[in-house]
Amino acid sequence: MTDTAELETDEPPIGQATIVYLGPTAPHWEIRAVYGDREVMDGFRDRVNARLLLLPPHDPQFRRNRERVNRDGERERIVVEWDLGYPEDGEGSS
Secondary structure, three states: HHHHHHHHHHHHEEEEEEEEEEOOOOOOOOEEEEEOOOHHHHHHHHHHHHHHHOOOOOOHHHHHHHHHHHHHHHHOOOEEEEOOOOOOOOOOOO
């Protein structure tokens, strides 16, 4: 299992997405594809929307779902960047 994980990290990313917090009024999130195959990025956007649709960043469930989105991005080799509109204390943004 370790060998597979090492192989995945050696491969270049296939896309990049920026997830932007739009504010307290739903929809709270916009998922912007920076680069990558359109179909792959659209599928990723749909999955991220399913996880974040009604969650503002101060909701306790947001932290868990953010980590899930980050793991999904790693697994699919998509670079994920977060723009929450405020500086984060010591947390990685991707």
